[in-house]
Amino acid sequence: MNKKRYNDLVQKHMPKPGKMYNAMKAFIIGGSIGVLGQLLIDLFTKVLDIPQKEANTYMIIVLIFFASLFTAIGFFDNFVSFARAGIIVPITGFAHAMTSAALEYRKEGLITGVGSNIFKITGSVILYGVVAAYVFGIIRYLLFGG
Amino acid sequence: MTIKYNNVYIQDASTVTGPYEAKGPLSKHFDKSYDDLYMGSDTWEQAEIKMLVDSVDLLLNKTKLLKTDIDLFISGDLLNQLVASNYASATLKIPYLGIYSACASSAEGILIGASLLSNNQISRCICSVSSHNTGAEKQFRNPTEYGTPKPKYTTFTSTGAASILLSNNKSDIKVESATIGITCDAGIKDAFNMGAVMAPAAAETIFKHLNDLKREPGYYDLILTGDLGLYGKNILIDYMKTQYGIDIEKNYNDCGVMLYDIKNQPVMAGASGPCSSALVTYSYILNKMKKGELSRVLLVATGALMSQTSVNQKLSIPSIAHAVSLEVIE
Numbered sequence: 318m319n320k321k322r323y324n325d326l327v328q329k330h331m332p333k334p335g336k337m338y339n340a341m342k343a344f345i346i347g348g349s350i351g352v353l354g355q356l357l358i359d360l361f362t363k364v365l366d367i368p369q370k371e372a373n374t375y376m377i378i379v380l381i382f383f384a385s386l387f388t389a390i391g392f393f394d395n396f397v398s399f400a401r402a403g404i405i406v407p408i409t410g411f412a413h414a415m416t417s418a419a420l421e422y423r424k425e426g427l428i429t430g431v432g433s434n435i436f437k438i439t440g441s442v443i444l445y446g447v448v449a450a451y452v453f454g455i456i457r458y459l460l461f462g463g
Numbered sequence: 464m465t466i467k468y469n470n471v472y473i474q475d476a477s478t479v480t481g482p483y484e485a486k487g488p489l490s491k492h493f494d495k496s497y498d499d500l501y502m503g504s505d506t507w508e509q510a511e512i513k514m515l516v517d518s519v520d521l522l523l524n525k526t527k528l529l530k531t532d533i534d535l536f537i538s539g540d541l542l543n544q545l546v547a548s549n550y551a552s553a554t555l556k557i558p559y560l561g562i563y564s565a566c567a568s569s570a571e572g573i574l575i576g577a578s579l580l581s582n583n584q585i586s587r588c589i590c591s592v593s594s595h596n597t598g599a600e601k602q603f604r605n606p607t608e609y610g611t612p613k614p615k616y617t618t619f620t621s622t623g624a625a626s627i628l629l630s631n632n633k634s635d636i637k638v639e640s641a642t643i644g645i646t647c648d649a650g651i652k653d654a655f656n657m658g659a660v661m662a663p664a665a666a667e668t669i670f671k672h673l674n675d676l677k678r679e680p681g682y683y684d685l686i687l688t689g690d691l692g693l694y695g696k697n698i699l700i701d702y703m704k705t706q707y708g709i710d711i712e713k714n715y716n717d718c719g720v721m722l723y724d725i726k727n728q729p730v731m732a733g734a735s736g737p738c739s740s741a742l743v744t745y746s747y748i749l750n751k752m753k754k755g756e757l758s759r760v761l762l763v764a765t766g767a768l769m770s771q772t773s774v775n776q777k778l779s780i781p782s783i784a785h786a787v788s789l790e791v792i793e
Binding site: 318320323324326327329330331332334339388389391393394395396397398401405413414416417418420421422424437438 | 505506601605606607608609610611612613614615616649650651656659663694697698701702705706729
């Protein structure tokens with residue numbers, strides 16, 4: 318049987334991924350995290366009188382802290398598997414990916430373990446994030462003069 | 464390539480499992496289970512070594528033999544450079560051969576052991592395999608606490624170690640024959656879809672085995688693949704019909720489907736790993752054979768032969784299957 322025919326045979330038996338259901342889940346959960354972030358900013362600016370710019374940073378720190386803490390406690394991975402893009406795309410996904418790598422390699426030393434593996438998943442996000450920032454920065458400079 | 468044996472017998476076997484297997488439908492057949500994936504060790508890798516040593520110790524206890532009575536220890540696992548088997552062998556101090564054909568290692572071990580036994584070059588040998596869910600997950604996929612979504616057809620690496628003692632002393636069950644498989648490459652590149660990767664290798668080995676020995680599938684009470692999982696199982700049935708015109712549906716099952724309660728446990732398409740075939744066969748299946756409920760079983764252990772590097776380089780994944788025929792002595 319050639320590879321194409323075999324691939325057709327395989328596809329016949331594959332389960333459907335339920336894309337609509339996953340998209341709805343991601344929309345609702347991802348949206349809720351956005352709402353939570355906004356509530357935190359409102360809390361910081363209106364109740365604690367922190368300037369808007371700093372409040373944004375504090376909101377990010379709070380989300381990162383809890384995503385990392387829940388990863389370390391050990392139940393966050395199940396929640397991520399369920400919520401999928403809804404939790405991977407916001408900053409919570411980045412924190413989760415870094416913390417899980419740090420946890421996994423902690424027994425292999427601070428340098429050879431945690432140090433060299435903590436960016437195992439997130440390294441690409443940082444690299445291409447910085448590259449994209451440069452590219453769009455240059456485009457913005459050329460089009461709008463800065 | 465099929466080899467017949469007439470003086471190789473299964474003396475006994477032992478199984479040690481992790482928590483998920485202990486909650487599965489076959490739990491009462493296992494000798495020992497841990498309720499935590501660390502098993503009192505510091506790391507996943509050390510936990511796997513511990514299970515492997517445990518399974519050999521248990522087997523020696525059951526058979527009232529000493530380490531010095533064993534001529535050869537053959538073992539395989541999934542960790543890089545066979546770390547689990549190597550470290551277990553350092554503790555056991557039995558002459559040792561480390562083998563790797565991924566999840567087909569269980570049958571490969573029996574095949575090598577039986578061949579040496581049938582030539583009377585050794586008189587007793589222990590064949591072991593082990594795997595550890597999070598150890599394998601860490602090595603082949605992502606950090607274990609990373610909750611990446613996986614497709615429904617992904618299989619779940621089983622946690623456990625299983626050992627079987629083969630010898631020339633007559634017992635109830637013999638290793639009747641074995642077929643060495645050919646490595647197949649069906650062009651699948653998706654490292655989550657192990658069932659689709661391995662089904663053609665299983666089909667080829669089953670076909671060769673039946674053809675070499677001029678047998679029909681019905682000769683066996685049960686044809687058992689190692690770890691194709693829920694979807695791989697259906698692919699194999701379909702592939703056997705389409706490619707070879709052989710219907711195996713009536714007396715065929717897959718250890719990956721039997722090890723867990725797939726509906727209620729978080730195992731997606733079922734078990735995989737070298738242990739999947741061994742945990743099911745060395746406990747539940749051997750017990751059934753001893754009770755007389757099964758008398759001829761063909762174990763077809765299936766392995767996907769990729770590494771993280773080959774997957775990253777987008778190479779399609781080769782696979783292999785080895786078959787071992789087990790028969791109750793009349």
